[in-house]
Amino acid sequence: MNDELLALIQLQETDQKIRQLRAEISALPKRLAALEEKLARQKTGVESATKAIKEEDAKRRRLESDLKDVQQKIAKFREQSSSVKTNEQFHAVQHEISFAEAEIAKIEDRELESMERSEQLEAGLRAAQQEFTDHTKVVELEKETARKSSEEQQKHLAGLNADRERLRGQIAETRLANYDRISGSKGTALAHVADQSCGACRMALRPQLWNQVRMGDLIPCESCGRLLYFDQELPPHPAE
Numbered sequence: 377m378n379d380e381l382l383a384l385i386q387l388q389e390t391d392q393k394i395r396q397l398r399a400e401i402s403a404l405p406k407r408l409a410a411l412e413e414k415l416a417r418q419k420t421g422v423e424s425a426t427k428a429i430k431e432e433d434a435k436r437r438r439l440e441s442d443l444k445d446v447q448q449k450i451a452k453f454r455e456q457s458s459s460v461k462t463n464e465q466f467h468a469v470q471h472e473i474s475f476a477e478a479e480i481a482k483i484e485d486r487e488l489e490s491m492e493r494s495e496q497l498e499a500g501l502r503a504a505q506q507e508f509t510d511h512t513k514v515v516e517l518e519k520e521t522a523r524k525s526s527e528e529q530q531k532h533l534a535g536l537n538a539d540r541e542r543l544r545g546q547i548a549e550t551r552l553a554n555y556d557r558i559s560g561s562k563g564t565a566l567a568h569v570a571d572q573s574c575g576a577c578r579m580a581l582r583p584q585l586w587n588q589v590r591m592g593d594l595i596p597c598e599s600c601g602r603l604l605y606f607d608q609e610l611p612p613h614p615a616e
């Protein structure tokens with residue numbers, strides 16, 4: 377295998393690594409944004425749980441004030457009952473009192489239910505706050521890791537770009553233009569021949585073409601147009 381072909385193969389490998397690395401680099405902000413979104417959702421959860429607790433408290437204060445009103449009513453009825461003249465009036469007031477007492481029992485039941493709801497809401501709030509705190513730590517750590525890995529990725533990318541320039545310097549301009557044109561449209565410009573077929577599109581080579589490729593000529597695949605090369609040292613079934 378001649379040096380130029382070797383440089384071309386290495387150039388393609390380098391270009392693929394660069395492409396993969398660029399994809400990783402551009403995926404990182406998206407991942408961080410997803411983590412931040414989750415954090416924002418949790419914050420909203422904490423806020424709405426806090427609001428629900430306040431609303432439940434306000435509801436209970438209203439019940440408390442209703443209770444006082446009814447208690448005052450009862451006190452008034454008791455006053456009246458001491459000054460009634462007839463048995464009938466006395467029974468009427470007693471009836472009002474027992475009616476009001478039943479109302480108090482109802483209000484007290486509702487207060488109890490409200491207190492139970494508040495307990496549940498507070499437990500929910502504590503859980504939501506814990507989740508938020510935990511996830512805040514996760515996001516901070518992820519950001520720190522992302523910052524470090526992004527520095528490493530940039531260094532790695534700079535190294536690959538330097539390799540790329542060095543390799544391109546070893547290849548004749550017309551071949552390089554051909555490589556750029558094919559890789560620009562196909563993603564890759566070279567295809568390794570295995571089983572007498574193009575390693576990229578799997579089209580079988582005609583015997584004459586196969587002979588030329590085996591002799592070391594870089595010939596375009598008749599199907600996909602990639603430049604075919606043969607390397608005896610490569611396994612017969614490469615994963616291309």
Ligand SMILES: [Zn+2]
Nearest residue numbers: 574577597600
């Ligand atoms: Zn092909």
